[in-house]
Amino acid sequence: MSAEYISGDSPDEEIDPNEERFVASAVKSREEQLSAYKNIEIATVPLLFLLFGGISVFLFALTVGDWDFWMDWRDRRWWPLVTPFSLILLPAVLGVFTWNRFRLPIGATFAVMSFVAASWVSRVMNFQNFAGFPLNFVSPSTWVGLGVLLDCTIVITRSWFAAGFIGAFLFGLLTYTINWPIFAPFRMPIDYHGTMVTVADLMGYMYIRTAIPEYVRIIEASTLRTFGEAVTPLTAVFAGFVTILNYYLWVWVGHKILKSAWMNKVV
C-alpha cells in the first residue's frame, strides 16, 4: 500500500510547521485492508443499530406516544395515519445516506428494524417488567415488511420520486393491513356488564392506568364517518398520501445533510 502524504504532528519532537514528512500506512496488504474494513463494519453497524433504535423510539414516543404504546389506542382512524407519518422520517434520511454513499438499498429496513428491536426492549423492560403490564397489551406494532418494500422500490426504480410515490405510499397504505394479524385477536367483541367492548378496550379498562382515563383515548374522532363503513381503506389511502409528502420532505433533508460540510468530514 502506498504511504499517505501528510503534514508532521509528532508530539515527541519539536514541530516545524513548515516541515513535511511521509508517514507510512499501517495497512500493508489487500488482506489487511479487507480485515480493517470488516472490523470497521463489525464495530460501527451494531453501534448504528443501537443509535438509530434509540433515536427512533425517542422520536416515536414524543410524536406518537400512547397511540402505539397501548393496544386499546390503535384505532382505525388515527393510529394508521399518525404512526407512518412519524416513522417515515428515519427511513427517508437513512435511505438517502445508504443509497447515495454506498448504493445500498437498506436504509429503510435498517431504520425500522432498529426501531422494532428498540421498541421490544422498551416494551419488555419499561412496560412489562417495570410497570407490570401484560406484554400482549403493550407489544410493538410491526413495520419491517414496509421498510423492505420501500427499499425495494429504490432498487427497482432508482428514483427518489418513484420511491416516494410507490414505496412511501405503500408504507402508509399498508400500515394497518400488515398489523392486522397482530390486532385482530384484540378486536373480538365482549359483553361486559351490558357494554359492548373489544378485548383491547376491556384490557384498557381492567389494567389500571391512573394517568390515562378512558376519555383521553382518541378513538376514530373525526367526521370521516360520513363515508360509511369505509373507514379503514379511506384512512389507509390518506395515510399513504401524507406519508409520500413527508417522505419527500425528509429525503430532501437527507440530501441537504449529505451535502453539509460536517457530514463530509464524518464520511
Next chain:
Amino acid sequence: MNKKFSVILLCAAFLFSFTELVFAHGEKAQQAGLRMRTMNWWDLEMTPKKLEINEVLTITGKFSPSIWWPRHMASPEDGLAFLNIGVPGPVFVRVDSRVNGVPMIRSTQFKLGETYDFEIKLKARSPGRYHVHPVISVEGTGPIIGPAYWVEVTGNQDDFENKITTLTGVVVDLETHGMKQIIGWHAFWIVIGLLWIGYWFRNFPVLMPRYREVARLGPNKAGDIITFKDMAVAIVFFGGILMAIAGSYFYTQTQYPITTPLQTGEVEVLPLPSQGDVVQLKLEKATYRIPGRSFEVKMEITNNSDSPIRLGEFMTANVRFINKDVMGTVERQDDLDLIALEGLQVEGGSIQPGETRKITLRAEDALWETMRLTSLVYDPDSRFAAMLFFFDDEGKRYHMEIGGQMMPTFS
C-alpha cells in the same frame, strides 16, 4: 480525589438511610384551595384490607363535586370525567366500577353539588402493600384524588388468572391472549428483514468497498453497481412482501371473522335524589389562625327537619375533623387515615326544628400543617369549601357544603 468522592458518597448513603420511603400519590401536591374546592369524598370503605391474589377488593363511598369548583379549572360538568383508581400500576385489575349503579367502563359527566355513590371491585394481581385511592379524572383538569387506605396483597402473581368469554363464545386469557400471533408475525417480518439485509451484506465487507466504488464512479454512474441479480431479488422481495401482507390479512380474517372497532363513548349517570333543604346555611365569616392551626367558621343555620340536629363532622380536602360529643369515638382505619378525632369544637349546641341559629365551629389539628392546607393563605383565590355533616337524635345524617372567603389571622 477518588478517596474524597468515596467519603462523600458514603456520607450521602448514610444520610439517605434515615429517609422514609415515599408512597405519595400527590395527596398534598395540589394547591390547598383546589383540594378543598373540587371533590368531596366521604364514607370510603375498603374490604377486605388483606387479600390473596385473585381475591376481590371492594371499594365503596360517596362523592360530590363542589359547587365552589374553581372557575379557571374545567369541571366534570363542562367536560368528561372518569372514575379511576390511584394505585402503582396494574397491581389490581378492575373487574367492575359503578356510579349510582351505572357501569363506568366509559366516561361520563357529574353535576356540581350533587351526590353520587360509587363502587369499585378490584381483583388482586401483584403481591405488595398499596395505598389505594379512588380518583375522579376530569377532562382538562386531571386526576382529583380521593382518600386512601392501605391494602395488602399476598400470594404469587403466577397464580393470577384473568379469563373472559367473548360474544362469540371464545374463552381468552387476557394475560397472554394474542401473544402467539404477536411473536409469530414479528418473527416472520424480522426474518424477511434479515434476509434482505443479509443479501446485501453477503460479500462481507460491504460498506467501505462500495463507498470507494461509488466515490470512484461518481453520482451519474454509481448506479452501475446495482446488478441485474440485485434488481431481480428486489422484485422478488417486493412481490413476495405484497403477497405476504395480503395473505396474512386474509388468513387472519378466516381466523377472526367477527371483529369490531375499538369502542368509546359516554354514559349518563343521574345523581342521587336530593335530601332537600333540610339544612340551610349562611356563611358569616371564616378565618384561619395560623399560629393555632385553627380554622373558625361563623355561620347561620336553619333546621327545616322534624328533629333537632347537631354538627358532627367538618370535612375538607379529604381531612375529617370529628366532633366527639356527637359522633363518639371514631376509629382510625390505618396510620394514614386523615382524621382529627377530637378536632372539631362547636359552639351553639343543637338546632331545634324550624330554628335559625348562629353557631361557630373550630377545626383544629396539626393536619392543617401536615397536609399542607395552611398554604391556603398564599393561594391567589383564598376561598375554601367544606362538607358539614349534621346528625339528628336518631342518628340520621344530613350533609351540606359550605364555602366562601377565608381571612387569615397571623397572630
